[in-house]
Amino acid sequence: MVEIAAFADARDWDQFHTPKNLAMALVGEAGELVAEFQWLKPEESSLASMSKDKLRDIELEIADVTMYLLRLADKLEVDIVRAVRDKIEINERRFPIDSID
Amino acid sequence: MVEIAAFADARDWDQFHTPKNLAMALVGEAGELVAEFQWLKPEESSLASMSKDKLRDIELEIADVTMYLLRLADKLEVDIVRAVRDKIEINERRFPIDSID
Amino acid sequence: MVEIAAFADARDWDQFHTPKNLAMALVGEAGELVAEFQWLKPEESSLASMSKDKLRDIELEIADVTMYLLRLADKLEVDIVRAVRDKIEINERRFPIDSID
Amino acid sequence: MVEIAAFADARDWDQFHTPKNLAMALVGEAGELVAEFQWLKPEESSLASMSKDKLRDIELEIADVTMYLLRLADKLEVDIVRAVRDKIEINERRFPIDSID
Numbered sequence: 001m002v003e004i005a006a007f008a009d010a011r012d013w014d015q016f017h018t019p020k021n022l023a024m025a026l027v028g029e030a031g032e033l034v035a036e037f038q039w040l041k042p043e044e045s046s047l048a049s050m051s052k053d054k055l056r057d058i059e060l061e062i063a064d065v066t067m068y069l070l071r072l073a074d075k076l077e078v079d080i081v082r083a084v085r086d087k088i089e090i091n092e093r094r095f096p097i098d099s100i101d
Numbered sequence: 102m103v104e105i106a107a108f109a110d111a112r113d114w115d116q117f118h119t120p121k122n123l124a125m126a127l128v129g130e131a132g133e134l135v136a137e138f139q140w141l142k143p144e145e146s147s148l149a150s151m152s153k154d155k156l157r158d159i160e161l162e163i164a165d166v167t168m169y170l171l172r173l174a175d176k177l178e179v180d181i182v183r184a185v186r187d188k189i190e191i192n193e194r195r196f197p198i199d200s201i202d
Numbered sequence: 203m204v205e206i207a208a209f210a211d212a213r214d215w216d217q218f219h220t221p222k223n224l225a226m227a228l229v230g231e232a233g234e235l236v237a238e239f240q241w242l243k244p245e246e247s248s249l250a251s252m253s254k255d256k257l258r259d260i261e262l263e264i265a266d267v268t269m270y271l272l273r274l275a276d277k278l279e280v281d282i283v284r285a286v287r288d289k290i291e292i293n294e295r296r297f298p299i300d301s302i303d
Numbered sequence: 304m305v306e307i308a309a310f311a312d313a314r315d316w317d318q319f320h321t322p323k324n325l326a327m328a329l330v331g332e333a334g335e336l337v338a339e340f341q342w343l344k345p346e347e348s349s350l351a352s353m354s355k356d357k358l359r360d361i362e363l364e365i366a367d368v369t370m371y372l373l374r375l376a377d378k379l380e381v382d383i384v385r386a387v388r389d390k391i392e393i394n395e396r397r398f399p400i401d402s403i404d
Contacts, residue, residue, distance in 0.1 A: 020146035031334015045121035063188035087164035132233015222348035265390035289366035
């Protein structure tokens, strides 16, 4: 999304946004996201049993991960949709449906 | 993307895909992504100086992170685009442009 | 442990072992460690119900995390035991026993 | 360290400390640790050029990672020192010195 780049540019943060640093920031945010879930029982982590506040916190952590993911993809000119489709194809070959049950 | 859910459903993996577990899988993949960069000098992590093979590996790690991120958002009915816009607004208030230089 | 430094020195890897890179390597290994647990139900993650092979894999991931943790602490001259005691004291003030139940 | 278990026991937190949850907590703390380094240039991440405050923050993050690592090892009865020695031996076979230069 263009807003993410605009936000960084307006603050002159582009100099810090090497792919290496963005990957670090991404895993840091992913760590904050996983921390939201760490003491929950599996059933407590479902949408039905989650408080509104908790869900809001998680939404904003998901946003943080997404922003660094898109920024990293942008810097490396990765077409994320194509990359996901490629990876799904690879996974389909690695885990064929017939072999599973 | 609907293919991600279809892939999991076809393999009866939906039972494992609690939000908690998906968050764990996401951070695990983010760890693999950051590992691609860990020994690179900052300038070696740029698109210009990266080998095709390295870039391909990174693309597929980005795909892995994306898939779990979308899957998690889907399970929690998070509208990622809206969440990102909300977070950018929050960040704009936290880091106003005037205050920076 | 002195063997960890010796291993890196013998391979001329010390040049890569900046604190920044070691922190990245650490979180990457922590990601591999968490991946060992991601599809397990809580009760399946206990020692009693874990296969020997699984436990062995986890042990070696714990070793990887430990090695980068010790290496990072070494590079920054952090006394880990003292740091842990300091952090426990901080936590005791933040979460006094009386306040909990 | 026995203080770590005592701290958790006194707060009745042992019930949350399944190996799975501890692995999540560990990677979350590793994410906070890596976040301390994410915008630093490699040379800024060295001990010599780091501020006292920054170093203190890092020390306490190292402590957090260590506490969950020790707690996890304790729960799974992993002898960390032996695991590290085993892993170094494996690495020595995988990366023999002669093959490197």
